[in-house]
Amino acid sequence: MTAEPVGARSRTGYDAETLAALVADAEQILARYPDPRSGLLPLLHLVQSVDGYVSRDGIIFCAEQLGMTAAEISAVATFYTQYKRHPNGEYTVGVCTNTLCAVMGGDAIFDRLADHLGVGHDETTPDGSVTLERVECNAACDYAPVVMVNWEFFDNQTPDSAAELTDRLRAGETVAPTRGAASVCSFKQMSRVLAGFDDGRADEGVGAGGPTLEGLRLVRAAAAVDDAPGTPGTPAAATSNRPGAEVPPETGTEQSSAERRPTTPSDDTGPAGPADPEEGDDD
Amino acid sequence: MTELMAALTDTWDAENSWKLSTYEAAGGYEGLRRALRTDPADLVQMVKDSGLRGRGGAGFPTGMKWGFLPEPDGGPRYLVVNADESEPGTCKDIPLMMASPQHLVEGVAITSFAIGCHHAFIYVRGEVLHVYRRLLAAVREAYAAGHLGRDIHGSGYDLEVTVHAGAGAYICGEETALLDSLEGRRGQPRLKPPFPAVAGLYARPTVVNNVESIASVPGIVTHGADWFSSLGTEKSSGHGLFSLSGHVTRPGQYEAPLGITLRELLDQAGGVRAGHQLKFWTPGGSSTPIFTDEHLDVPLDYESVGAAGSMLGTRALQIFDETTCVVRAVSRWTDFYAHESCGKCTPCREGTYWLKQVLHRIEAGDGEETDLDLLLDLCDNILGRAFCALGDGATSPITSSVQYFRAEYEAHLGGRGCPFDPARSTLFDDTPQAPPALAGAGGH
Numbered sequence: 001m002t003a004e005p006v007g008a009r010s011r012t013g014y015d016a017e018t019l020a021a022l023v024a025d026a027e028q029i030l031a032r033y034p035d036p037r038s039g040l041l042p043l044l045h046l047v048q049s050v051d052g053y054v055s056r057d058g059i060i061f062c063a064e065q066l067g068m069t070a071a072e073i074s075a076v077a078t079f080y081t082q083y084k085r086h087p088n089g090e091y092t093v094g095v096c097t098n099t100l101c102a103v104m105g106g107d108a109i110f111d112r113l114a115d116h117l118g119v120g121h122d123e124t125t126p127d128g129s130v131t132l133e134r135v136e137c138n139a140a141c142d143y144a145p146v147v148m149v150n151w152e153f154f155d156n157q158t159p160d161s162a163a164e165l166t167d168r169l170r171a172g173e174t175v176a177p178t179r180g181a182a183s184v185c186s187f188k189q190m191s192r193v194l195a196g197f198d199d200g201r202a203d204e205g206v207g208a209g210g211p212t213l214e215g216l217r218l219v220r221a222a223a224a225v226d227d228a229p230g231t232p233g234t235p236a237a238a239t240s241n242r243p244g245a246e247v248p249p250e251t252g253t254e255q256s257s258a259e260r261r262p263t264t265p266s267d268d269t270g271p272a273g274p275a276d277p278e279e280g281d282d283d
Numbered sequence: 284m285t286e287l288m289a290a291l292t293d294t295w296d297a298e299n300s301w302k303l304s305t306y307e308a309a310g311g312y313e314g315l316r317r318a319l320r321t322d323p324a325d326l327v328q329m330v331k332d333s334g335l336r337g338r339g340g341a342g343f344p345t346g347m348k349w350g351f352l353p354e355p356d357g358g359p360r361y362l363v364v365n366a367d368e369s370e371p372g373t374c375k376d377i378p379l380m381m382a383s384p385q386h387l388v389e390g391v392a393i394t395s396f397a398i399g400c401h402h403a404f405i406y407v408r409g410e411v412l413h414v415y416r417r418l419l420a421a422v423r424e425a426y427a428a429g430h431l432g433r434d435i436h437g438s439g440y441d442l443e444v445t446v447h448a449g450a451g452a453y454i455c456g457e458e459t460a461l462l463d464s465l466e467g468r469r470g471q472p473r474l475k476p477p478f479p480a481v482a483g484l485y486a487r488p489t490v491v492n493n494v495e496s497i498a499s500v501p502g503i504v505t506h507g508a509d510w511f512s513s514l515g516t517e518k519s520s521g522h523g524l525f526s527l528s529g530h531v532t533r534p535g536q537y538e539a540p541l542g543i544t545l546r547e548l549l550d551q552a553g554g555v556r557a558g559h560q561l562k563f564w565t566p567g568g569s570s571t572p573i574f575t576d577e578h579l580d581v582p583l584d585y586e587s588v589g590a591a592g593s594m595l596g597t598r599a600l601q602i603f604d605e606t607t608c609v610v611r612a613v614s615r616w617t618d619f620y621a622h623e624s625c626g627k628c629t630p631c632r633e634g635t636y637w638l639k640q641v642l643h644r645i646e647a648g649d650g651e652e653t654d655l656d657l658l659l660d661l662c663d664n665i666l667g668r669a670f671c672a673l674g675d676g677a678t679s680p681i682t683s684s685v686q687y688f689r690a691e692y693e694a695h696l697g698g699r700g701c702p703f704d705p706a707r708s709t710l711f712d713d714t715p716q717a718p719p720a721l722a723g724a725g726g727h
Contacts (some may be wrong), residue, residue, distance in 0.1 A: 032445045034359065034402065035485055040467030041450050045409070066467075079469040079625075080450035082409050094410075098371050099569065099615040100529055100601050105709035136453065136619055138410055139368045139377035141528035141601065142535045145710060151412040158711040179381065180413040193416060194409050194448045202420035205413060207300035212378040214535030215525075216296055218551055219289045 010064060012057040018050065019061075026065045029196060037066055040076055042195045044083050049192035053084040082194075084131075088187050089124040091169050094135035094148040095162070101137070104144040105158065110134060112159035117166060129170045131187075142211035143178070150190045152177035155209060179209050285543040287551060288514075290502050290522045291495070292538045295382040301417050303424040306385035312430055314501035318393040319438040321504075326397035330500065332508035334520030339365055339456075339493030340567060340596045341672075342519075342585045345500075349398050351480035352488045361489040362400045363465065363479075364391060364497055366407035366418075367449055367456040370568035371619060372599030375524040376494035378536060380407070380414045383498075384421035388444070390497035392430055393504055395442050398490055402443045406461055409448040418446045453623035457671050458491040460625065471627045472671040495524060515541035519584030523598050529564075530556045530604035530708070542587070545600060546579040559604035563687065567596015569616045570676025572683030573609075593683070608703035609688045610695055613680045614642040620677035631674030634665040638681065645692060648700030655685060655692055 010019055025046055030036040040062060047058030054077045062073045077083045095110040096102075113132055117125050124131040140146045143155035147162050154165060155178040168175050174183045182204040185193075193199050294300050294309045306312070318326055331346030352360060364387065368376040380387060387405070395403045405422075407415055422444050425431045433441050447465060454460045455470040462484050464470035483489020499521065503511045512520040519541040525548055528534045532553025539548070545564065555561050561576045566583060572593040574581070581591045588595040603612060621635040638661050644650050645658075662678035669675060685692060694702055706712060 032447075035466065037467035038447075038465055041409075041464065042448065044450065045448065076467065076469055080409075080452050082449075082451035097615070098619055099612045100372055102615050103603065103607050103612060103705070103708045104529065105711055107705060108709060135410070136622070137369060137371040137373070139374045139408075141372050141374045141599070142526060144528060144534075148410065151410045153413070156710065177413070181416070190412055193412060194450075196419070196446070196448070198416065198419045198423070202301070202413075202416040203299070207297070208295050208378060208382040211533070211535030212382060213292075213296050214533050214552070215287050215537035215539070216289055216292045219287050219292075219538075220296070222286070 010061070012060045012064070014050075014057055014061070022046065022050065022061060023065075025195070025197070026061075030065070032196065037068075040066060040073070041080070044073075044077055044080075045191045045195040048084065048088075049188045049190075049195060051087075052188055053087045087124070087128070089131035090129050090186050091149055091184065092131045092133060092151070092187060093162075093166060093169070094133040094138075094151075096136070096138055096140075096144070096146045096148070097134045098137040100141045101145045106145040109145055109147065109157055109159050109162045112163055113166060116163045125170065127170065130166055142214075143209060149175065149177065149184050150187055152180035152184050154178055177205070180205050285539055285547055287537055287539050288522060289538060291379060291383070291386060291498055291524065292536065294386075295378075300382045301384055301421065303385055303421070303428055306383065306389075307428075310505070311385055311501070312389055312428075314504035315389050315392050315396075315430060316436060318396055318504050319436055319440060323397045323399060326393065326504070329508045330397070330503060333503045333511040334508075334515075334518070335496065335499055335503060335511065336519065336521075336585065337493055338495035338499070338523060338597070340370065340570075340594075342595060345492060345496050348480065348492070349394070349490055351478065352398055352490065353481060355399055359402065359485075359487050360398060360400050361484045361487060362391060362395045362398060362403040363458075363462065363484055363489055363491045364403070364405040364494060365456060365458060365461055365491055366405050366494045367461060368494070368597075369408055369453040369456050370570060370597055370599060371616060372526070372528060372565055372568045372601040373597040374526045374528065374599065375536060375597065377411055377414055379494060379498060379524070381411075381417055384414075384417045385425065386498040386501065387418075387494055388421050388425045389430070390500040391444055392425070392435070392442060393500050394490070394492070394497055396440055400490070401441050402445070404465060404484070405444065405446045406455070406465055407446065407448055408455075409450045415446065415448050422446055452625075453619075454625040454671075454673060457673065460671070461491065462489065469625070471625045474670075516582065516584045516586070518586050519595070525583065525598045525600060527552050527600045527602060529602040530559060530561075530607070531602045532556055541595075542582040542584045544580050544582055545574075548583075548600065549579075549602075555602060555604055559606065561602065562605045562607060563603050563609060563612075563684070565596075565599060565601045565680075566593050568599040569601075569619070570594075570672070570679050571596040572679045573687065575687050593679075604708070606703065606707040608701055608705070608708075609684050609691050610642070610646050611701060611703065611705070613684045614639075614646045616680045617642050617677065620673065624673060624677075628670035628674070630665045631669040631671075631677070634661055634669075634674065635677050637661055638665075638677065642681075645695050646701060648695060648698050650692075650696045652693075652696060654696070655689065659685060 029039040029042045043062045059070050059073045063070045097106045119132050121134050147154040147157045181201045297305050327349045335345040336342040391403050452470045455464045457472050459473035460470040479489040515521050525537045563573045566588050585595045617638050621639040624631045624635045626632045665674045666678045
C-alpha cells in the first residue's frame, strides 16, 4: 500500500529530509492498525505538526502513503474541525460558547477576545500567534466558563483573565493550563502528540481539579465523621489504600471549588459585592 | 436518602492518581488477575448479572451487548471504547481518564478477554490533549507491567491496545460513526442492522462501549455482580457519575448509586447559587428533554427519568437559574446540532438548519406567533425520521422547552426581543452591566 521509496517520485514539495522524517513517522502510525487506512486521522495530525495546517503537500503525502487519491483525503480532512485549511496560529484559543459555558460567561469572553484581538471565529492575529475559535462543549462543564489553548484546559475564565492570557501568549510568555501539562506547547507540537507521538509530559500537572473531587471530598468527610472504615454501599472506599492521599481542602479555602470566583488582578477593581437578587428584575 | 459513594472516584484524590503504581496500591488489576482465571463466558454472565447498563447515554445492558457477538470463527473481534465524550453538559469520562486512566485500561483488558478480542481501541476525542497523553502513558505502563501485550500474566492471552485521537466531530460519539472514523473515513453513521456486534470495525464482530461502562467492569469482577446490583434500583443498578454544572454552588462530579434525585444532589452541592432559584435543567445532556423544578424528586434512574418524559442519558445535570433565558439556551444548543449534523440524512441536515433560522429570529425579536408551531412542526419532521439519534436529540430541548416555557417564547415575539440580561447569568458577574434590554433591541 504505501509505498513509494523515500524521496522517490513523491509529488509533495517537501525537501528530502522532511519527507524522510514524515515517511518514518507514517510507518509507525500505520503499524498501529490492522488496516492502514485507520491511520489517516493520525497522519493528518502529523502533517499539521509539520505544516501547521493540512496543506496541499500534506494531503498528497497522506494519499501517497495510503494509495488513495487527494480528493479522498480531502473529503476526510474537511469533515473534522481540528484539521485546519489555512495556516493556524501558534496557539488555538478556543472559547466554549455552547449553551452552558455561553450562559456562564463564554459569550462575554468570546466577545472580549474578538474585540481585544481584532479577529473573529477561525481567524488568526496578523502576527500569527493566536487563532480564535468558538468551540463546542469540551467536557469540562463543571469548570465553566472554559477556554482551551491548544486543547489544554483553562478553567473558570473571565473576560479579563482570557484577555490577559492572550496577551501573554502574544508576548511569547509561557502559560500554564489549570489542568494539563506544566506549560502549553505550540500547535505543531500538540499536533504531533495527537498523531500518537508521546512527548513524555503525561506526569505533569494535576490529576484532578477541585470540582472533579467535589463528591469524593464529601464521601471522605462523611467517613471521617463516622470514624468507620466504610459504609455499606461503599466497599471500594472501605478497602481503599491510598498512598499519599492528600487531605481534601476545606470548603471555601484555597483549592476548594467553593472558592471559585476568579482572582485575576482586574477582578479586584471590577464590580464588587454579591448581586442583589432583586436588582435588575428580569421582567 | 441516597448517599454519595466512591467506587470509580476512589483514587482520584491520591498523589499521582494517574500512575499505575497508585492504582495498583489501591487494589488495581486484581480484577484482571481474577478474570484471567475465569471462563470468559462466566465473565459475560457476571456482567449480565450485575445489571450494568451502558453509561454513554442509551443505557443498553452491557453484558447483553457482549453476548450478541456471534460464535468465534477464528477471525478477529474488536473492543472499541467510545471516549469521544462530547454531549453538551457531559463531563465525566474526561476527568475519569485524566485522574485514573488505569481504571479504563484494566476494564479494557478484562472486557477484551471476556469477548475474545486481541486488539482493542480507545477512541478519545482529539480536543483533550492532556487526557490523550495520560492514556498513552497509562497503556505504556500497563504493557511494561505485563497487564497488556503477549501472554498476559502467564495466561497465554495476548492483547494489543491502541489509543486513537479523533479530530473534532460530535457525531463520532455515535457508535457506527465512530467506527467509520476509526477506519479513516468521514465520521458518518452506518445503517443498522447489521449492528457492530455482527459487522463492526473492519466488518468484524465488535463491541463498542462507553468509558464509564468499561471502567465499571473491574469493580464488578473484584466485588462481584451482587455487590454492583445491590446498588441503585432494581432495573438501573450500580453506581454512576453525576456531573453538576452551571448555576450550582459547588459544581463537580458526584458519584452515587443510580436513583439519587437532583434534590439530594443539590443538597450535597450547596444548592443553586446563592440568591437564585432553579429554573430548568437537563437530566442527561442537551439531547435529553429538559426538566424544571417540578422534577427535583424524580429518581435519576433509566425508568423513572423516562417515565417523567426525559432520558437519563449521561447524567449531565446542567443547572440553569431564573436569570437564564430558555430561548437563548435552546437556540445555542440548536446551533450546536446544526453545526454537528454530519449531513448524511436530509431530515437532520436540513431540519437543524431551519430550526436554527427560526430560533434565531425568535431570539432577535423578529419571530411571529406562527413560529412556535413551525418549530414544533419541524421537530415532528425530524424526530424518528433522522438516520441516527443526533436528529432526535436536536428536537428534545425545543419541544420540551416549548412545553414548559411557551409564554417565555411568546414574550420574545412581535419585535419584543429577549427580556433577559445575559450578564446576570454569568459566573463572574451577575450584576447588570447595562440597562435591561430594551424592547425590540434583540437581546443578546
